[in-house]
Amino acid sequence: MDELLWQKIDEEEPIPDHIRERMEECRRKGMEVIDEKYIKRPSMIQGIRDAGVINTGVLDEVAKLIKPGMRTSEIDDIVREYTHAHNAVCAPYKYEGFHKSVCTSVNSEVCHGIPSRLCRLKDGDIVNVDCTTILNGYYADASRMFMIGNVSPERKRLVEETKKCLEIGIEAAQPWNTVGDIGYAISKYARSRGYSVVRELGGHGVGLEFHEDPFVAHVGSRHKGMVLVPGMVITIEPMINAGKAAVTIDPYNGWTIYTKDRSDSAQWEHTILITETGNEILTY
Ligand code: MF3
Ligand code: CO
Ligand code: CO
Numbered sequence: 001m002d003e004l005l006w007q008k009i010d011e012e013e014p015i016p017d018h019i020r021e022r023m024e025e026c027r028r029k030g031m032e033v034i035d036e037k038y039i040k041r042p043s044m045i046q047g048i049r050d051a052g053v054i055n056t057g058v059l060d061e062v063a064k065l066i067k068p069g070m071r072t073s074e075i076d077d078i079v080r081e082y083t084h085a086h087n088a089v090c091a092p093y094k095y096e097g098f099h100k101s102v103c104t105s106v107n108s109e110v111c112h113g114i115p116s117r118l119c120r121l122k123d124g125d126i127v128n129v130d131c132t133t134i135l136n137g138y139y140a141d142a143s144r145m146f147m148i149g150n151v152s153p154e155r156k157r158l159v160e161e162t163k164k165c166l167e168i169g170i171e172a173a174q175p176w177n178t179v180g181d182i183g184y185a186i187s188k189y190a191r192s193r194g195y196s197v198v199r200e201l202g203g204h205g206v207g208l209e210f211h212e213d214p215f216v217a218h219v220g221s222r223h224k225g226m227v228l229v230p231g232m233v234i235t236i237e238p239m240i241n242a243g244k245a246a247v248t249i250d251p252y253n254g255w256t257i258y259t260k261d262r263s264d265s266a267q268w269e270h271t272i273l274i275t276e277t278g279n280e281i282l283t284y
Helices: 003-012 017-028 042-065 072-085 153-172 179-192
Strands: 103-106 109-111 126-135 138-147 203-205 212-216 233-236 239-241 247-249 257-259 265-267 270-274 279-281
Touching (some): 042 072, 042 126, 072 103, 072 126, 109 239, 109 265, 126 153, 138 153, 138 265, 153 239, 153 265, 153 270, 179 212, 212 233
Antiparallel strands (some): 103 126, 138 270, 203 212, 239 265, 270 279
């Protein structure tokens, strides 16, 4: 966002005094507190909420059309066409050299799978579709898992428990808790189900840019890390592996992350707003 517009918003919609004071109090106690430029003001929140509506529409459209035999490049077409038809833009396209509009990560692919004409979804596959939408300059980021045809009970359980991990993470994302509380809650649950949690990648601040501070690890310790201040907009996007936690990057395309042991991996993602009383999911 350009500097002048930002200054105008800062004057017209200042951070409320009681929130500023509580941030200062946290700082005095030695807690990590986010830079004020990442605290979203009402007009920005509305912008991100509107982007979230399109983002949800995109994923609903994918849900309607996805089927066995479909190429992942066709998912890219669906996402791009729906997004453009709603006057929005796909954030992945040309992002740091990524050349598709969405990420499609199948089975042992953890994230950043590149849609391809050569990749056909077959009966029994699980696939994550991760879609980030820009509307009027505001970003919303969400992903879902899709089960293709008849999926094994093991894969179904992984998909469902990973969704539960996201829900548990959201529940932990209360105002004046910390990012560490989110990671702690998610990893505790995932491990109790016999799964491992990817550490190298995580959620992030989002809204005016694709990836903002803070980094939202899905492992962590209670009361540690950045404080969650009302007005922060972050993603939670746990990547949960059936086998070991270690991951590796595709040496050929430089993007796709796989599990090192080639075990299955699942991920769900929402963009949420921290409010004074809890949080609001902006990608429903
Ligand atoms: N949407 C991913 C996330 O949740 C980022 C994808 S970056 C891309 O943060 F370039 F691969 F699209
Ligand atoms: Co995403
Ligand atoms: Co994200």
